[in-house]
Amino acid sequence: MSDELKMRFARLAEAVAVRRDQKAFAELFDYFAPRLKAYLRRLGMEPSQAEEMTQEVMIVLWHKAALFDPVKSSLATWLFRVARNRRIDALRRDKSSLLDPDDPALQPSQPEAADDAMDAEHRDERVRKAMLDLPEEQALLVRQAFFLGKSHSQIADDTGLPLGTVKSRIRLAFSRLRRTLENDDGDMTLH
Numbered sequence: 001m002s003d004e005l006k007m008r009f010a011r012l013a014e015a016v017a018v019r020r021d022q023k024a025f026a027e028l029f030d031y032f033a034p035r036l037k038a039y040l041r042r043l044g045m046e047p048s049q050a051e052e053m054t055q056e057v058m059i060v061l062w063h064k065a066a067l068f069d070p071v072k073s074s075l076a077t078w079l080f081r082v083a084r085n086r087r088i089d090a091l092r093r094d095k096s097s098l099l100d101p102d103d104p105a106l107q108p109s110q111p112e113a114a115d116d117a118m119d120a121e122h123r124d125e126r127v128r129k130a131m132l133d134l135p136e137e138q139a140l141l142v143r144q145a146f147f148l149g150k151s152h153s154q155i156a157d158d159t160g161l162p163l164g165t166v167k168s169r170i171r172l173a174f175s176r177l178r179r180t181l182e183n184d185d186g187d188m189t190l191h
Helices: 002-018 022-042 049-065 075-096 114-132 135-149 153-157 164-185
Strands: none
Touching: 002 022, 002 049, 002 075, 022 049, 022 075, 049 075, 114 135, 114 164, 135 153, 135 164, 153 164
16 A cells, blocks of 8 residues: 555544544545455455444444544554454454353252261361361461462461471371371261
């Protein structure tokens, strides 16, 4: 595209922005609409979709011509960028509709069986009781790691303890918990 043509398009875009000049817009539309449609078709859009998106891009020109800056780019570059971005947005919207509502991963899980729930509650009670036997410094680190989901590094940062100390205290706590739970036959009475 010649510099003269680029300047002409910049003046026409300015006329659209400042005066809503329909004649200037018609000239821009006649020149760019077929080129935008061909571009969108080359990107894989169906003819009707490319036509519709071309219309959207030209509407952007009509409403937002004031945003075009001829110092930054040519009008052609600006319009093709708008078309490209609109196409990307459309692809993102289309991908979200590709979810299959019958996909098992999207179905709610079955409620837990009553005996499994009771076993889990009993196990949790045993662990809570065993945690009471830990020294407070170990119990605090175990709570942060496993109930709050913090990494050992985060715990070290939060507590000011060296990372090695955090790791060894958690390891000691697990050894102690394992021994306590193994020695407890699971016959603990629930409160």
